[in-house]
Amino acid sequence: MVLIIIIALALIGFCIFMVFRRLSEGKQFTNLPIDDISILPSYVEKELTSILSSDESIKVTIVGLGNSAMVGTERRVFIFKKGIAAGAAFGIKSSSWDFLNLNGIQIETGPTTGVIALEGPGIVSQDLSSLNFNANDPKNAWVVPHTLVIGKGHLERARLGVNTLRELIANFQQGSQRQPKKNRSYASNVDIERVPCPKCGEMIAKTAKMCRFCRTEF
Secondary structure (H helix, E strand, C coil): CHHHHHHHHHHHHHHHHHHHHHHCCCHHHCCCCCCCCCCCCHHHHHHHHHHCCCCCCEEEEEECCCCCEEEEECCEEEEEEEHHHHCCCCCEEEEEEEHHHCCEEEEEECCCEEEEEEECCCCCCCCCECCCCCCCCCCECCCCCCEEEEEHHHHHHHHHHHHHHHHHHHHHHHHHHHCCCCCCCCCCCCCCCEEECCCCCCEEECCCCECCCCCCEC
16 A cells, blocks of 8 residues: 555656646747747648748747647748647647738736737637636637647747737738739629638638638538
């Protein structure tokens, strides 16, 4: 019995040590450039090579807990999640939002963790929690696609990354507003009314039965 108690206490101590180690990870990245891709998990780098356009470059990289990451370019932001946070034990989920479909980005920090959340049409960005582990709760910051849970060691870099993303979003939207609208005097089959997907925020046809980005059926 004594041996069992000692083993149990050792396991509890090890788990506590690993939790605090993960929460403090990232301190070694503080002084790296905000667009440094070397800090990203290997699967994120692999995913980016297949989804980035040839004229698109990485401007912001933020690493979250649980092998998650946020990457910003000059016109959109990606969030990558792996494992349970992606909806499957060995799954990978990548979501993207065009800057035109975002109203902003917020960051909330606590004593040990923080949450970065995108803001836009159809996105719930209030009362999100990293302590919520209900996989079906839209306020669970671990599983919803538009959030990133960050550890204590990443908070300083995350704040810098969020400020950089805010500037990129504002500059892109201002530049888009200054561009003259095309004057079309004829109907075209490409003039399709589009709305943001309520799940991932990407623009899809209003009459679509399924989002072509996140594959959500309506």
